[in-house]
Amino acid sequence: MNSSSGVQKRSVRTFAMAGMILIFIAYMFPFLMVVINSLKQKRDIIKSPFSWLFTVKGLSFDNFVKAFNQMDFLNAIKNSLIITVSATAIVTILAAMLAYFIVRNNNMLTRIIFALMVASMIIPFQAIMIPLVSIYGGTLNLLNHRLTLIFMHVGFSMSMTVFMFHGFIRGSVPIALEEAAYLDGCTHTQTFFKIVFPLLKPIMSTTLILNALAFWNDFLLPSLVLTDKKLLTLPLSTYSFYGTYSADYGTIMAGLLLCVVPLLILYIALQKQIINGVVAGAVK
Amino acid sequence: MNTKRKGKDFCIFALPGLFCFLAVVIVPFLYGVYLTLTDWNGVSSVKNFVGLKNFAAMAKDAQFWSSLVLTFKYVIAVVVLVNVLAFLIAYLLTRGFKGQNFFRAGFFTPNLIGGIVLGYIWQFVFSRVFVSIGEATDWNLFEISWLSKPNTAFAAMVLVTVWQLSGYMILIYVAGFTGLDTEVMEAASIDGASGWKKMKNIILPLMMPSITICLFLTLSRAFMVYDVNLSLTGGAPYGSTEMAAMHVYEKAFTSRQFGTGQAEAIVLFLIVACISGIQVYITKKKEVAA
Numbered sequence: 001m002n003s004s005s006g007v008q009k010r011s012v013r014t015f016a017m018a019g020m021i022l023i024f025i026a027y028m029f030p031f032l033m034v035v036i037n038s039l040k041q042k043r044d045i046i047k048s049p050f051s052w053l054f055t056v057k058g059l060s061f062d063n064f065v066k067a068f069n070q071m072d073f074l075n076a077i078k079n080s081l082i083i084t085v086s087a088t089a090i091v092t093i094l095a096a097m098l099a100y101f102i103v104r105n106n107n108m109l110t111r112i113i114f115a116l117m118v119a120s121m122i123i124p125f126q127a128i129m130i131p132l133v134s135i136y137g138g139t140l141n142l143l144n145h146r147l148t149l150i151f152m153h154v155g156f157s158m159s160m161t162v163f164m165f166h167g168f169i170r171g172s173v174p175i176a177l178e179e180a181a182y183l184d185g186c187t188h189t190q191t192f193f194k195i196v197f198p199l200l201k202p203i204m205s206t207t208l209i210l211n212a213l214a215f216w217n218d219f220l221l222p223s224l225v226l227t228d229k230k231l232l233t234l235p236l237s238t239y240s241f242y243g244t245y246s247a248d249y250g251t252i253m254a255g256l257l258l259c260v261v262p263l264l265i266l267y268i269a270l271q272k273q274i275i276n277g278v279v280a281g282a283v284k
Numbered sequence: 285m286n287t288k289r290k291g292k293d294f295c296i297f298a299l300p301g302l303f304c305f306l307a308v309v310i311v312p313f314l315y316g317v318y319l320t321l322t323d324w325n326g327v328s329s330v331k332n333f334v335g336l337k338n339f340a341a342m343a344k345d346a347q348f349w350s351s352l353v354l355t356f357k358y359v360i361a362v363v364v365l366v367n368v369l370a371f372l373i374a375y376l377l378t379r380g381f382k383g384q385n386f387f388r389a390g391f392f393t394p395n396l397i398g399g400i401v402l403g404y405i406w407q408f409v410f411s412r413v414f415v416s417i418g419e420a421t422d423w424n425l426f427e428i429s430w431l432s433k434p435n436t437a438f439a440a441m442v443l444v445t446v447w448q449l450s451g452y453m454i455l456i457y458v459a460g461f462t463g464l465d466t467e468v469m470e471a472a473s474i475d476g477a478s479g480w481k482k483m484k485n486i487i488l489p490l491m492m493p494s495i496t497i498c499l500f501l502t503l504s505r506a507f508m509v510y511d512v513n514l515s516l517t518g519g520a521p522y523g524s525t526e527m528a529a530m531h532v533y534e535k536a537f538t539s540r541q542f543g544t545g546q547a548e549a550i551v552l553f554l555i556v557a558c559i560s561g562i563q564v565y566i567t568k569k570k571e572v573a574a
Contacts, residue, residue: 012379013379013380013381016376016379016381017381019376020373020376020377020381020387023373024387024390024391027390027391027394027447027451028390029409030405030406030409030447031393031405033405033408033409033413034405034408037408045412046412048416049412049413049416050413050416091304094300094301094304095301097296097297097298097300097301098297098298098300098301098302100297101293101294101297101298102298105290105293105294110298113298113302116310117305120305120309120310120313122504122556122557122560123309123313123553124504124507124508124529124552124553124556125508126508126510126529126532126533126549126552126553127313127316127549127550127552127553128308128309128312128313128316129533129536129549130316130319130532130536130542130545130546130549131312131313131315131316131319131546132308132312133537134315134319134324134542135311135312135315151304151307151308152308154304154308155304155305155307155308155309156308156309158301158304158305158308158309159305159309162301162305188293188296188297189296192297213396216398217396217397217398217399218398219398219399219400219510219511219514220510220511220533235398235400235401238400238401238404239400239515242404242515249408249412252404252408253408256401256404256405259397259398259401260397260401263396263397264393264396267389267393267396271389274396275388275389275392275455278392278395278452278455279455279456279459282452282455282456282497282501283456283459283497
């Protein structure tokens with residue numbers, strides 16, 4: 001009895017494993033197609049997109065060279081990096097300070113600010129984008145600057161980031177440490193940066209990852225703010241590149257792969273932190 | 285002295301972050317409500333007050349309503365499929381076989397990549413790879429590109445979204461399953477609960493917190509879909525796959541009817557807010573303490 005149920009359990013497990021591998025291959029199939037076809041020429045892709053065998057023109061890295069140049073890849077990566085890194089850094093510091101202020105000064109004003117921020121998280125970007133363009137494009141004429149985009153990224157991610165810091169500071173930053181610092185003659189600013197800020201590391205890894213991913217991949221907001229070719233971020237330059245070369249499959253596949261590879265490398269290096277960060281961010 | 289110091293602290297700690305938030309979210313939001321009452325065309329400096337005319341124009345905008353109906357169908361299909369699939373995969377993944385972390389990380393990969401790139405990858409898969417399969421096997425389903433007919437293009441949108449979002453929801457469901465109390469599970473088994481009974485009476489109620497989160501995330505993401513819509517189908521063929529968020533964009537920035545576009549955006553926001561609110565209220569009520 002016991003052993004037969006053990007056998008049954010094991011066969012269920014094998015079955016589940018086999019099913020899982022099949023599902024997994026199906027999930028990875030599109031990426032596999034990109035990798036395979038990025039090395040092939042158009043005629044061979046149309047003839048058969050499935051393998052590296054039987055190509056007429058052979059395999060080469062020509063597509064990559066072409067995509068790299070046509071997308072202005074280095075420039076796009078540079079723009080994306082500048083925007084993602086600065087926006088992430090700024091929102092982290094400002095949100096941590098704001099959340100700290102709200103937690104340590106519990107009064108009518110801070111309660112209203114916090115409630116407003118939490119409520120605003122439900123507003124989708126599409127409900128704001130038209131007036132946003134109207135104000136910053138029309139009245140203030142600030143579009144086509146990286147700084148404007150950074151400022152907007154910071155503003156849009158502020159409420160979520162404050163919300164996460166708020167929960168963490170209230171739950172796990174003991175006020176006794178700060179009181180000791182004040183007794184030693186520290187100012188509020190010194191106390192915050194020397195005592196409190198380092199204690200926020202656990203939650204900071206979550207907010208850093210969530211914000212950086214969102215900024216790096218964002219398309220709609222940057223497309224409204226940046227139109228100057230020199231300033232395009234990676235998603236924007238992918239979009240304009242695709243518009244021009246959509247029939248040139250090999251080059252397109254190479255270009256898409258170029259966009260994916262930096263993220264994959266980072267993902268392999270920081271897999272554990274990214275997954276934990278995303279789960280923690282969703283559950284809070 | 286104390287209030288003066290409080291004021292200084294407020295300026296240093298709270299004001300910079302608060303300013304960004306107000307300037308980018310709250311002011312444009314309020315200004316947007318005002319815009320719905322004007323006839324602004326995006327260029328001129330004159331805005332005439334037109335009362336509720338934009339809402340009347342919205343009521344007559346047949347394409348807006350058809351995009352809204354389409355979005356509803358899409359949201360229902362996506363929410364159901366994503367959550368069922370992710371729940372099942374997460375359940376299998378937590379049955380204790382090797383490589384659980386590897387699979388989990390792999391399934392999540394599409395969520396690292398922006399919707400624009402994903403849409404283009406799939407456009408290639410639908411228009412070249414699947415068609416090649418159709419040619420090689422005479423399989424009717426794949427003979428012509430899914431993206432060339434309204435119904436199959438809609439199915440393509442759903443498929444790509446399910447593929448992307450389920451990886452994210454798998455993470456949350458896996459966290460939920462690993463958090464289940466093993467003692468409760470063992471007690472249930474000893475009491476003779478097994479299979480479907482155990483799933484329905486023990487596991488599902490205990491998983492309600494994860495389900496609340498996943499439903500909320502899939503609902504709000506599916507309603508506001510734009511990137512994948514733009515890069516996968518671009519609304520084609522003949523605008524038949526244009527979802528609500530894309531319609532709002534087109535209305536404002538292509539047709540230059542900013543007032544009407546904003547009115548539609550506000551209505552969309554109210555619909556999403558109500559539906560997510562109701563969903564969270566209902567599923568929260570079903571949560572139980574272990």
